[in-house]
Amino acid sequence: MRIISGKARGHALKAPKGLNTRPTTDRVKESIFNIIQSKLNESIVIDLFSGSGNLGIESLSRNANKAYFVDNNINSINSINENLKRTNLISSSVVYQMDVIAAIEKMANQNIKADVIFLDPPYSKNFVTPILEKIFYSKILHLDGIIIVEHRKTDEVPSSINDLKKYRTKKYGDIAVSFYELREEI
Numbered sequence: 001m002r003i004i005s006g007k008a009r010g011h012a013l014k015a016p017k018g019l020n021t022r023p024t025t026d027r028v029k030e031s032i033f034n035i036i037q038s039k040l041n042e043s044i045v046i047d048l049f050s051g052s053g054n055l056g057i058e059s060l061s062r063n064a065n066k067a068y069f070v071d072n073n074i075n076s077i078n079s080i081n082e083n084l085k086r087t088n089l090i091s092s093s094v095v096y097q098m099d100v101i102a103a104i105e106k107m108a109n110q111n112i113k114a115d116v117i118f119l120d121p122p123y124s125k126n127f128v129t130p131i132l133e134k135i136f137y138s139k140i141l142h143l144d145g146i147i148i149v150e151h152r153k154t155d156e157v158p159s160s161i162n163d164l165k166k167y168r169t170k171k172y173g174d175i176a177v178s179f180y181e182l183r184e185e186i
Contacts, residue, residue, distance in 0.1 A: 001054055004030055006061030008087035013052050016075040024054055024120065024150060028172050032148055033058060035168075035179070036116060039146060040064050043115035046107070046140070048100050048131065053080035055118040055148075060089040068112065069095045070103040100127075101134055108138035115145045123152040129161070132180065136164045147180040 001013045004026060024032070032055075033040075040059055045067040047056030056067035067089075069080050077097045084090040096103045100121075107114075117135060121127035128149055135141055147164070151157055153176040159166050168179040 001052060002026065003058055003061050003087060004033065006058070006063065008057065008061035008089060011083075011087045013054055013057065013083045013086075014079050015052050016073065016079040025172075028150070028175060028177065029054065029058060031170060031172070032177055033062065035170075036146060036148065037062065039116050044068075044113065044142075046070070046112075046114045046117045048103070048117065048119045049121045050080055051076050051120070053083050055120070056093070057083055057087055057089060059116065059118075060092055061087065064092075064116070066092050066094070068103075068107065068114075069093060070098065070100055072097060072099050100131060104131075104134050104138050104140060107140050112140055113142045113145075114140055115142050117141060117145070117147045118150075119147060120150040124155055128155070128157050132158065132161050132164060136161050136182075141182060143182050143184070145182060149178045149180065151176055151178065 003011045041063045043064045045059040045064045047069050050069040050071040053069050056069050060067050084093050153174050157178050165183045166178050166180050170177050
């Protein structure tokens with residue numbers, strides 16, 4: 001696992017100890033970032049279920065202004081912090097060791113608005129819909145923001161939650177990545 005592009009290009013990232021994490025592969029990550037590159041410059045990014053911090057750190061390397069990392073596991077938090085230090089990106093980062101729902105509430109209370117949110121929960125646990133609902137109702141996504149959800153190809157993910165609409169899904173073997181955006185209905 002490494003940073004593919006930008007100012008931290010080539011840096012190897014450390015995976016959390018003792019966890020059955022499934023880091024986003026370089027192939028999938030490169031495809032995601034090719035799709036969202038225009039959204040990243042000077043953006044605010046939230047990386048939910050961060051694991052190693054792979055997606056948020058890649059975003060910072062590609063000129064995101066700030067990234068919020070959320071994971072409730074101490075081994076993941078240690079890996080994120082170490083990876084941020086290795087890549088010299090810690091000054092533009094905030095790391096929360098807490099439940100994702102609690103972190104979304106905290107960010108909403110702080111009036112944080114993201115341009116890009118990565119959501120990579122454990123597969124087949126039915127986390128996607130309630131977390132998308134929480135993001136929508138907490139209003140932590142800018143109107144022109146996007147959410148990228150990594151999930152098992154066979155997992156059911158909603159086509160919409162009110163004004164939050166799925167506009168694209170890409171499949172990579174057993175993995176799928178769905179893209180959501182806010183669309184105000186007129």
